[in-house]
Amino acid sequence: MVMGVPTAAxxxxxxxxxxLLAxxxxxxxxxxxxxxxxxxLGLLGFSSVLLIENLIAIYFFSSSMRSLYxxxxxxxxxxxxxxxxxxVAISFLSYATLK
Structure with a gap:
């Protein structure tokens, strides 16, 4: 099955x-x-968990699971x-952190 434009985006x-999370x-x-x-430490834990979630999402987007989307x-x-x-949320957080 071909990945749709919204899914690829x-x-x-x-x-x-x-x-950004890395x-x-x-x-x-x-x-x-x-x-x-x-x-x-809380910010570090938050960003680490969110990074892991995003990496797992990339795996599912690129695997056979993409058919769900x-x-x-x-x-x-x-x-x-x-x-x-x-x-948008991560961009605000990155901007504030790197300033």
Missing amino acids: AMAVTGVNSV VLVVVWVRNYRQFRTPMV SMDPLAGQVVFGMRLLEL
Whole structure:
């Protein structure tokens, strides 16, 4: 089954999310080593779990599971919308962290 445009776009956005989250993990590991605060540890845990979730999503997009998204065009659009919202949130967090 061929991957639809919304599903392919969702996969691309998930890749961007993963890169941003990997940057955040590196920054927060460095910050935690320096400051040892529970807040930074919480941010590190949050970004690590979200990064793992995004990497698993990329696997499912590229595996035979993509048919779950491709069977219904609305499902692909909803998944793309959710991934796009996640990108907006991660972008705000990345901007604030890197400033």
